[in-house]
Amino acid sequence: MKKILFTAVCLIGLIGFQDVQAQETQLSSQPNFPKLDTSPLDMILHRNQKDEVLMRVIYSRPQMRDREIFGKLVPYGEVWRTGANEATEITFYKDMSIGGETVKAGTYTLYTIPNEKHWTIILNKSIHTWGAYEYTDEQDYVRIKVPVRNASHNIENFSMAIEQKEDEAGANLLMGWADKYVKIPFSPAG
Incomplete structure (x- = not known):
């Protein structure tokens, strides 16, 4: 039972880690908008x-x-x-x-x-x-x-x-x- 619980926790952690990586990849692919012009x-x-x-x-x-x-x-x-x-x-x-x-x-x-x-x-x-x-x-x-x-x-x-x-x-x-x-x-x- 401990092995099943340990495996489940590891799988949930791995899925969560992959989700975080996917979000970071999405964020890094967002456009890099320029700062406001000093003379708008x-x-x-x-x-x-x-x-x-x-x-x-x-x-x-x-x-x-x-x-x-x-x-x-x-x-x-x-x-x-x-x-x-x-x-x-x-x-x-x-x-x-x-x-x-x-x-x-x-x-x-x-x-x-x-x-x-x-x-x-x-x-x-x-x-x-x-x-x-x-x-x-x-x-x-x-x-x-x-x-x-x-x-x-x-x-x-x-x-x-x-x-x-x-x-x-x-x-x-x-x-x-x-x-x-x-x-x-x-x-x-x-």
């Missing part, structure tokens, strides 16, 4: 009162990480991809007016040229680009200047948001990082 991709949408999407912006959100941003990491007077990684892209689903300039519906790259007192906002026809390495002003569609504003607190990650204008169809695209931000006015054309 984000998207904002702007909708009208009828819940129709008017605009979409896809951009990456770099972090300050105790670095001096404007004038150092992002040099003044140079074309910036307006974020990190791929250049920021903006899609208009209807014709829009931006700073008094009419922009046809479509997708554009959103570049900027930061300066201390103003930013030049550039909508460029070349899309699906990495950084600003391939930027050429020959592809510029619209350029406007907007004043730089001081933020009430530091903005750790480069951020964008929509600010709806009161009693108007238009809105402002806000872009901010560190202690600065800009407002880009836009509204449906026509």
Whole structure:
């Protein structure tokens, strides 16, 4: 009887050991997902009162990480991809007016040229680009200047948001990082 009991315990242990090995094999064959990007991709949408999407912006959100941003990491007077990684892209689903300039519906790259007192906002026809390495002003569609504003607190990650204008169809695209931000006015054309 002791031999039968000993054999049964050994078999149960062996089956359990094989089950653990099978689970470990399954776990090791699982995909190795990467860590979160240090400048994660984000998207904002702007909708009208009828819940129709008017605009979409896809951009990456770099972090300050105790670095001096404007004038150092992002040099003044140079074309910036307006974020990190791929250049920021903006899609208009209807014709829009931006700073008094009419922009046809479509997708554009959103570049900027930061300066201390103003930013030049550039909508460029070349899309699906990495950084600003391939930027050429020959592809510029619209350029406007907007004043730089001081933020009430530091903005750790480069951020964008929509600010709806009161009693108007238009809105402002806000872009901010560190202690600065800009407002880009836009509204449906026509």
